[in-house]
Every structure is written in C-alpha cells, then in structure tokens.
Amino acid sequence: MDGAYSATVDTISIARDTDGIDLGLILIAGTLGMLLLAIAIIVFVVMYQKRLIKQQVKMQEQKAVHQKEMLQATIDTQEKERRRIARDLHDDIGATLSAVKLGMNYLHRQLDKESEAATYSEESKSLLDEAISNVRRLSKELLPATLEEFGLPYALDELCRKLDGASAMEVKFSGDQEGEDRFDPKLELGLYRAVQESINNAMKHSEAKLIAVELQKSNDSLTLTVSDDGVGFDVEEVANRVDKGLGLMNIESRVSMVESTVKIDSSPSNGTKVFIHVKTD
Amino acid sequence: MRPLLVFIGLMVCTELGGTIVSVVFEVKNLFVYNIYIVASYFIITAIFYQQFEHKIIRRALLIVACIYGLYSVLNLLVVQGFFVINSFSLTVESILIISLALVSFAYIFQKVDVIHLEKYAMFWIAAAMLYYYASNLFLFMFSGHLLIANPPKELVGYFTIINTANNFVFNVLLFIAIWTGRTQQQSIQLA
Numbered sequence: 001m002d003g004a005y006s007a008t009v010d011t012i013s014i015a016r017d018t019d020g021i022d023l024g025l026i027l028i029a030g031t032l033g034m035l036l037l038a039i040a041i042i043v044f045v046v047m048y049q050k051r052l053i054k055q056q057v058k059m060q061e062q063k064a065v066h067q068k069e070m071l072q073a074t075i076d077t078q079e080k081e082r083r084r085i086a087r088d089l090h091d092d093i094g095a096t097l098s099a100v101k102l103g104m105n106y107l108h109r110q111l112d113k114e115s116e117a118a119t120y121s122e123e124s125k126s127l128l129d130e131a132i133s134n135v136r137r138l139s140k141e142l143l144p145a146t147l148e149e150f151g152l153p154y155a156l157d158e159l160c161r162k163l164d165g166a167s168a169m170e171v172k173f174s175g176d177q178e179g180e181d182r183f184d185p186k187l188e189l190g191l192y193r194a195v196q197e198s199i200n201n202a203m204k205h206s207e208a209k210l211i212a213v214e215l216q217k218s219n220d221s222l223t224l225t226v227s228d229d230g231v232g233f234d235v236e237e238v239a240n241r242v243d244k245g246l247g248l249m250n251i252e253s254r255v256s257m258v259e260s261t262v263k264i265d266s267s268p269s270n271g272t273k274v275f276i277h278v279k280t281d
Numbered sequence: 282m283r284p285l286l287v288f289i290g291l292m293v294c295t296e297l298g299g300t301i302v303s304v305v306f307e308v309k310n311l312f313v314y315n316i317y318i319v320a321s322y323f324i325i326t327a328i329f330y331q332q333f334e335h336k337i338i339r340r341a342l343l344i345v346a347c348i349y350g351l352y353s354v355l356n357l358l359v360v361q362g363f364f365v366i367n368s369f370s371l372t373v374e375s376i377l378i379i380s381l382a383l384v385s386f387a388y389i390f391q392k393v394d395v396i397h398l399e400k401y402a403m404f405w406i407a408a409a410m411l412y413y414y415a416s417n418l419f420l421f422m423f424s425g426h427l428l429i430a431n432p433p434k435e436l437v438g439y440f441t442i443i444n445t446a447n448n449f450v451f452n453v454l455l456f457i458a459i460w461t462g463r464t465q466q467q468s469i470q471l472a
Contacts, residue, residue, distance in 0.1 A: 044390070045398055048389065051390065052396065
C-alpha cells in the first residue's frame with residue numbers, strides 16, 4: 001500500500017519535472033474524464049430503461065382505454081339492437097298476434113261449441129296466448145321497461161319475481177325500493193345486466209335451491225349481492241382457465257364499463273356470492 | 282453490419298500496412314495512419330448513416346462528411362503533409378465522431394423502440410466510438426508532452442498503457458457490437 005502511494009507521488013513529481021506543466025493533474029483529469037464517460041453511458045442505460053418502462057406503461061394504458069372504448073361500443077350496439085328487436089317484437093309481432101287473437105275469438109264464438117273445429121280453435125287460442133305471452137316476456141327481457149321507468153330496485157324485483165315463477169329455483173329479491181333515487185341510466189342498465197348474468201350463471205351451473213339478490217344503498221355507494229346455495233366452484237381455477245367462461249367475462253365487462261368492482265366469493269360445495277360494488281357520488 | 286466489418290478490416294490493414302512499411306521498407310509509416318484518419322471517418326459516418334432514418338440528419342451527415350473530406354485532404358496535401366501525424370484532422374475527426382455518437386444516443390433515447398438495449402448493436406457502436414474518440418482526444422493532449430527530445434520513460438509507459446487499455450476496451454465494445462448485430466440479424470430472419 002505504502003509502495004503504491006510512493007510510486008504515485010514519484011510519478012507526479014516526474015511529470016512536474018518534465019516541463020513545468022502539471023502532467024499528474026492532466027492524468028488525473030483524463031482518468032476522471034474516462035470514468036465520467038463510463039458513468040454517463042451507464043446513466044444513459046438507466047434513463048433509457050426508465051423511459052422505456054414509462055412508455056410501455058403509457059402504451060398499456062392507451063391499449064386499455066382503447067379496449068374499454070371498444071367494449072363500450074359493442075355493449076352500446078348490443079343494447080341498441082336489443083331495443084330494436086324488443087320494439088319490433090312488441091309493436092309488430094305482438095300487435096299482429098293480438099289482432100289474430102281477436103279474429104280467433106270471433107271465429108270461436110261463431111263455431112258450434114261441441115264441434116271438432118271448436119276444439120281445434122280452442123287449442124289454437126291457447127297456443128296463441130302462449131305465443132303472445134312469450135313475445136311479451138322476450139320483449140321485456142330484451143328491454144326492461146321497468147328499469148327505464150322506475151329504476152333498478154323495481155326492475156330487479158320484477159326480474160326475480162318472474163324467474164321465481166318460471167323455474168324450480170327460488171329467486172328472492174331484498175333491498176330498499178323506497179325513495180326516488182335514480183342513477184345514471186347506463187349505470188343502472190350495466191348493473192341490471194350484471195345481475196341478470198349472475199342469476200343466469202347460477203341457474204345454469206349452481207344446482208342451487210335458492211338464489212338471493214340483495215341491494216344495499218348507502219350515501220355514496222351501492223352494493224349488489226347475488227348469492228346461491230349451490231355447488232360453488234374454485235374461483236382461482238376458473239379465473240386462470242384460458243376459456244374463463246363467457247358468463248364470468250360478461251359480468252366483469254359489464255361491471256368494468258360502469259366503473260364498478262366485482263368480487264366473486266365461492267368454493268366447491270359452499271355456494272357462490274357475487275358482490276358488485278359501485279360508488280355513486 | 283457491413284460498414285462495421287469494413288471499418289475493422291481497415292483497422293487491421295492499417296496496422297499491418299504500418300508495420301510492413303516501417304519494418305520491411307524502413308520508411309516512415311505515418312502516411313498510412315494519415316490515410317486511415319480520413320478513411321475511418323467516412324466509414325464511421327456510413328455506420329451511423331444507416332441508423333438515422335431522418336432525411337435531415339442523413340443530409341447533414343453527408344454534408345459534414347464532404348466538408349471534412351475536403352478539409353482533411355487539403356491538410357494532408359498542403360498543410361501538415363504525409364509524413365507528420367495529421368493532428369488537425371485527427372482532432373476534428375474525434376470531435377465529429379464524439380458528436381455523432383452523442384446524436385446516436387439521443388436518437389435511441391428519443392425513439393424508445395429498442396426493448397433490450399444490451400442486444401442493440403448501434404448502442405455498443407456508439408458507446409465504443411464515444412469512449413475511444415473521447416479518450417483519443419485526451420491522449421492527444423497528453424502526447425504533446427511526449428514530443429520533446431527525450432521524454433521520460435515513465436511518461437511513455439503511462440501513455441502506452443492508457444493507449445493499449447483504450448484500444449482493448451474499444452475492440453471489446455466493437456466485438457460486442459458485431460455479436461449483438463449478428464444475433465439481431467438472426468432474430469430478424471427468424472421473424
């Protein structure tokens with residue numbers, strides 16, 4: 001260590017002795033310059049990496065925004081198409097079927113009640129009634145008029161009642177229906193569709209006896225819970241699957257469109273709970 | 282990659298030519314290095330020319346190369362001559378190449394289209410050029426003190442060590458550039 005130190009001192013003194021110019025200083029400055037260059041290149045690499053990450057994050061954000069816009073456009077188009085079909089069903093086919101029913105009633109009255117034709121006419125009338133009610137049901141499913149006119153709690157209550165009567169499962173709604181609170185139509189429709197999809201999923205896969213829909217309102221938020229007492233499933237396993245399941249994806253996309261969060265709580269043989277939470281202020 | 286290989290070829294030829302001229306023909310070999318100074322600038326410009334896509338930058342490179350070519354040929358023929366090291370041309374060349382390397386870095390930084398910088402040949406080339414020509418400038422300043430009648434042995438020793446180290450680092454960086462350029466080309470072909 002001492003030897004090295006004295007060698008350095010000798011060098012500097014030799015350099016000084018050469019022509020009076022401080023060569024040692026030049027040497028040190030040059031070495032420092034080289035070091036600075038190397039450091040500058042390292043700093044460049046670090047800064048570049050940071051910039052690259054920043055740009056990638058920005059690109060991902062742009063991609064997410066773009067995807068969201070695309071999804072929103074798809075959902076909007078879907079809703080528009082549903083409305084059109086619902087109106088066509090209600091105003092066109094529904095009206096035609098009602099007119100046919102009137103005619104059938106008239107014809108039925110003209111027929112001898114004991115005749116074979118009267119029996120066929122009676123059967124046709126009941127088929128016609130079924131067709132009319134199916135058209136109404138389809139039209140309502142496609143365009144929930146109650147949702148537009150009275151709001152989310154009423155629409156959900158109506159949906160549950162309808163499904164309760166139509167299937168072997170018990171479908172119950174509980175929640176605050178009082179008050180004039182109305183939210184953004186898009187939010188209401190998004191939440192309604194998410195609940196509709198959750199109930200559909202439960203009906204298709206859960207083998208449950210009871211499906212309960214609960215709506216809780218607070219000053220600044222809204223929580224919807226769809227729970228069933230069915231077979232349940234491994235959420236992680238399903239979420240990691242490539243074919244995640246159209247139902248779950250639909251719920252997630254619907255919910256993400258209205259700035260809400262969804263949480264699915266389930267495990268095999270323990271039923272399923274879907275929590276949808278949205279800030280309303 | 283071709284201009285880089287030509288540049289390495291030029292370096293090898295210059296070293297061989299300089300040695301042959303000096304040892305075999307026993308003639309002052311400085312003219313070989315003077316020609317190298319001019320030629321190397323054009324090849325290095327060609328290397329960077331390929332990187333830049335902007336027309337303005339490319340045009341500027343060509344204009345600067347023409348001006349430098351005229352200047353260094355005049356210097357070689359009229360001012361400093363063949364048998365004295367063309368220090369003016371060397372200094373200007375070093376400054377121009379340092380600038381080119383810095384512009385190259387700025388260009389990479391602006392475009393941000395390289396995901397793995399360490400696998401990008403132009404980054405290594407720019408680093409090699411910046412390091413070598415900046416250290417050359419410093420050595421050149423330092424070597425002025427060696428041109429006295431009897432330079433102290435220690436000083437010559439330091440000069441040689443630094444010069445050799447710089448050359449070593451330069452060649453390592455160029456080797457990495459060739460290596461990364463080769464793998465880059467392979468991945469382009471695969472894509």
